[in-house]
Amino acid sequence: MVTTLSAPLTRRDRCDRCGAAAKVRAVLPAGSELLFCEHHARAHRSGLHAAGARLSPEQ
Numbered sequence: 001m002v003t004t005l006s007a008p009l010t011r012r013d014r015c016d017r018c019g020a021a022a023k024v025r026a027v028l029p030a031g032s033e034l035l036f037c038e039h040h041a042r043a044h045r046s047g048l049h050a051a052g053a054r055l056s057p058e059q
């Protein structure tokens, strides 16, 4: 399966947890995407890495 590169985050992208402006995109091995603000990217970073997610920008 070929996955296309996702578009850069914009001001319209919102954290999936709190609705703040998204700063980090997490792509799970299954291909689904989650968006996080800086706060929630930090909060979930270890769990995302444990799940094999790729964070962009790298965290």
Ligand SMILES: [Zn+2]
Binding pocket: 015, 016, 017, 018, 019, 020, 036, 037, 038, 039, 040
């Ligand atoms: Zn958030």
